[in-house]
Amino acid sequence: MRVLGMLSGTSHDGIDLAVVDFSVHPGEHGDVLRARLGEHRTVPYSDDLRADLVAALPPGRVDLAQVCALDVRIGQEFAAAAASVGEGFDLVCSHGQTVFHWVQDGTVRGTLQLGQPAWIAEATGVPVVSDLRTADVAAGGQGAPLVPVLDRLLLAPFLARGASAAALNLGGIANVTVCAPGRPPRAWDTGPANALLDAAAGGVDLDGRLAAAGTVDRAVLAELLAEPYYALAPPKTTGKELFHPGYLRRFSHLATADLVATLTELTVRTVADALDGVDVVVASGGGVRNPVLLSGLRARLPGLVVSDELGCPADAKEAVAFALLGYAGARGWPGNVPSCTGARGERLLGRLTPGRSPGNPSWSPPGTSRWPVSLDLSPAG
Structure with missing residues (x-):
C-alpha cells in the first residue's frame, strides 16, 4: 500500500x-x-x-x-x-x-x-x-x-546490539523517544527548539549565523532553565501555547544575536540533559541544518548521528x-x-x-x- x-x-x-x-x-x-x-x-x-x-x-x-x-x-x-x-x-x-x-x-x-x-x-x-x-x-x-511508532523500529538494530538509543526531532519543539533493551520506550517533548529561535530571530535562522555572532548570557540562560516545564516528569508535551513570542518579552534588553545564542544553548542543555547516558542519538528535523545547534549537541552527545545515515531523510x-x-x-x-x-x-x-x-x-x-x-x-x- x-x-x-x-x-x-x-x-x-x-x-x-x-x-x-x-x-x-x-x-x-x-x-x-x-x-x-x-x-x-x-x-x-x-x-x-x-x-x-x-x-x-x-x-x-x-x-x-x-x-x-x-x-x-x-x-x-x-x-x-x-x-x-x-x-x-x-x-x-x-x-x-x-x-x-x-x-x-x-x-x-x-x-x-x-x-x-x-x-x-x-x-x-x-x-x-x-x-x-x-x-x-x-x-x-x-x-x-x-x-515512536516509527522510532522504535528505526532504533531496533541498536537495541539488538545491547545499546540504548534515542530518536531526537528538532522541530519547533524538540521531542525525544528513548529506547533501551528490555524496557518499554519512553517519549516526551524536552522543550523548545526552533520555536523560540525563530521568534527571536524574526524568521528562520537555520544556518545559525545569528547564534554564531552572539554570546550566551549566563544569567538569562539560568532564568530560562528555571521554567517549571523542565522539572515535570515524562510523559509530557508542550507547544507554542507556552513557548510563543511573548515568552521572550522579558529579555528584550538583549541584543538579538545574544538572545539567539542563549536560546540555542537552552535547546542544547535541555536536550542533552534529557538524553544523558544514552549510547546513540538519531537526530532529525529542521534543527539538524543549524550547524551551531548541531555542534553544541554533538559536544554533549558524542553518539549523535543524523537520521539520513539510517536511510530516513x-x-x-x-x-x-x-x-x-x-x-x-x-x-x-x-x-x-x-x-x-x-x-x-x-x-x-x-x-x-x-x-x-x-x-x-x-x-x-x-x-x-x-x-x-x-x-x-x-x-x-
Whole structure:
C-alpha cells in the first residue's frame, strides 16, 4: 500500500509530505515492515495563510469565523499539495496543523488540528485518515508524541546490539523517544527548539549565523532553565501555547544575536540533559541544518548521528511517520505507544474521510495483525 503522509509542524512554515510504499514480509525473528520512500518534499504555505495562522496562534485571539476559515484554507492548501504529488498513492494520512494543545495542570485536556480532510479527499479521490491525536487523549494520554511508532523500529538494530538509543526531532519543539533493551520506550517533548529561535530571530535562522555572532548570557540562560516545564516528569508535551513570542518579552534588553545564542544553548542543555547516558542519538528535523545547534549537541552527545545515515531523510522523517500511522490504521495496528503518551492502553488512531472515486476502498481494519519487529527502509527505485 502506498501512503502519502502529510503534516505541518510547530514551525508552521509549510507542508511536509512523503509517499511511502509499505509491505510486510516474514523475517528470521518476526515480520519485517518494508518501506520504500518515494517523493518527499516541503510545500511552503502561501504568505497570506501563514501570516493569518501566525496571528491566530497563542497568544493571539480569534473568533469562530476565523477558526472556520483557517480550517478550510489549510485544508485547501493540503489538498493542493497532495494533488501536486507526481506519483500515485492509495491513502492519505494528514496530521493537519496543530493550533492549540490544551494542557492544564500537566494533563492534556484536548488538542486541535486544523485542515479539513474533505478537501484532500476531493482533490485526490482517495481516502484520508486525519484527527490522529484525539483517541489517545480520550484514553488519558498526552496525544503526543506519535512518532515512536516509527522510532522504535528505526532504533531496533541498536537495541539488538545491547545499546540504548534515542530518536531526537528538532522541530519547533524538540521531542525525544528513548529506547533501551528490555524496557518499554519512553517519549516526551524536552522543550523548545526552533520555536523560540525563530521568534527571536524574526524568521528562520537555520544556518545559525545569528547564534554564531552572539554570546550566551549566563544569567538569562539560568532564568530560562528555571521554567517549571523542565522539572515535570515524562510523559509530557508542550507547544507554542507556552513557548510563543511573548515568552521572550522579558529579555528584550538583549541584543538579538545574544538572545539567539542563549536560546540555542537552552535547546542544547535541555536536550542533552534529557538524553544523558544514552549510547546513540538519531537526530532529525529542521534543527539538524543549524550547524551551531548541531555542534553544541554533538559536544554533549558524542553518539549523535543524523537520521539520513539510517536511510530516513531528516526533513522527511515526520512525514514518513504519519504515512506509517495511516498504514497502521489500515492494518488495524494501534498507532499510539502508551508508555510514551501515558494513555491507558493501545488505541487505533484517526478517522476516515472516504475518497470520491467509485469503488474506493473502505477502511476496514482487521484488528488481528501485529506490528512487525523490524523496519527495512530505503528509497524507492
